[in-house]
Amino acid sequence: METPRHMRALMPDVERLASLRAAKDLMDHSYSEELDLDAIAGEAGYSRFHFVRSFRDTYGRTPRAYLSERRIERARELLRTANLTVTEICLLVGFSSLGSFSARFKENVGVSPSEYREREIARGGPPPIPGCFVLMWSTPTPQLRRSPRRQDGPIVDRTNSRRGEP
Amino acid sequence: MITGLSHTTVWVLDQNSAKNFYTEKLGFDVRDDTVMTNEYMPGTSGFRWLTVGPKRQPDLRMLLAEPKPPMVDDESAKAIRALVAKGAFGAGVLDTDDCRKTYEELRKKGVQFLQEPADRPYGVEAVFRDDSGNWFSLTERKGR
Numbered sequence: 001m002e003t004p005r006h007m008r009a010l011m012p013d014v015e016r017l018a019s020l021r022a023a024k025d026l027m028d029h030s031y032s033e034e035l036d037l038d039a040i041a042g043e044a045g046y047s048r049f050h051f052v053r054s055f056r057d058t059y060g061r062t063p064r065a066y067l068s069e070r071r072i073e074r075a076r077e078l079l080r081t082a083n084l085t086v087t088e089i090c091l092l093v094g095f096s097s098l099g100s101f102s103a104r105f106k107e108n109v110g111v112s113p114s115e116y117r118e119r120e121i122a123r124g125g126p127p128p129i130p131g132c133f134v135l136m137w138s139t140p141t142p143q144l145r146r147s148p149r150r151q152d153g154p155i156v157d158r159t160n161s162r163r164g165e166p
Numbered sequence: 167m168i169t170g171l172s173h174t175t176v177w178v179l180d181q182n183s184a185k186n187f188y189t190e191k192l193g194f195d196v197r198d199d200t201v202m203t204n205e206y207m208p209g210t211s212g213f214r215w216l217t218v219g220p221k222r223q224p225d226l227r228m229l230l231a232e233p234k235p236p237m238v239d240d241e242s243a244k245a246i247r248a249l250v251a252k253g254a255f256g257a258g259v260l261d262t263d264d265c266r267k268t269y270e271e272l273r274k275k276g277v278q279f280l281q282e283p284a285d286r287p288y289g290v291e292a293v294f295r296d297d298s299g300n301w302f303s304l305t306e307r308k309g310r
Contacts, residue, residue, distance in 0.1 A: 014179060014247055014248070014251040015251075017248060017251035017252050018251045018299060020252070021251065021252055021253040021299055024253065025253065025278070025280055025295070028280055029279075029280055029281070058252060059252075
């Protein structure tokens with residue numbers, strides 16, 4: 001259906017936003033995999049340079065920051081609910097080194113992963129909010145636990161890579 | 167006493183595309199698809215009332231509405247379209263009696279999932295987006 005002329009000027013750039021959303025969805029879906037900036041920008045059909053700027057303008061942070069926050073957020077969920085070691089969780093959510101994981105976790109959350117886990121266990125179970133709402137309406141957002149097949153492939157944290165500087 | 171929810175609004179970017187998605191991909195029924203006229207309600211000429219719902223819940227109408235006058239003014243429409251396209255809106259939780267099976271069916275039809283089915287304390291849950299960018303939870307609740 002043809003858009004009326006008076007509406008056209010008011011239409012946001014819907015296609016552009018939908019492309020950026022595809023890149024964000026890729027990070028939300030595949031954060032545990034090796035994801036470099038080329039792959040993420042490619043999902044949106046952007047060159048790296050224009051992608052970083054457009055993504056930041058739309059979502060208020062760089063793709064690199066978004067992916068890193070997503071991984072930290074996933075780690076928080078696993079620390080609260082999963083019977084896994086901190087190192088296992090670090091690798092599961094896409095970091096390749098425990099050092100960078102711990103540093104970023106502390107930077108984001110304010111305490112170390114093990115301190116966080118102890119605190120949450122002392123507090124009791126999770127609040128009774130359906131996981132999807134926590135997933136979609138908090139940023140970064142808790143998600144469902146990854147399926148085990150994610151562990152098969154290489155899990156590389158590129159969030160510290162200078163080459164993939166988002 | 168309030169006895170239930172009968173209508174709810176989902177903002178969509180294109181009603182024709184949404185109608186196809188909700189019927190052909192999700193398997194919903196079309197409940198209404200009619201265009202208002204000024205004779206019926208002044209000022210609403212051209213407004214398309216399009217509602218759909220799950221086959222097994224005949225008393226629910228989800229209004230698939232394009233953000234534009236007369237529902238909202240032009241400026242609001244612009245803002246809503248941007249938010250829909252960005253993926254900011256969640257449109258609800260859909261029940262299923264078999265989340266993993268339904269996930270496979272929908273995925274084969276090309277529905278984009280953000281989350282594959284996973285066990286949660288309350289059941290099995292997956293998350294997908296509609297053709298506009300709204301997300302839905304698809305949940306098989308425990309004990310139902």
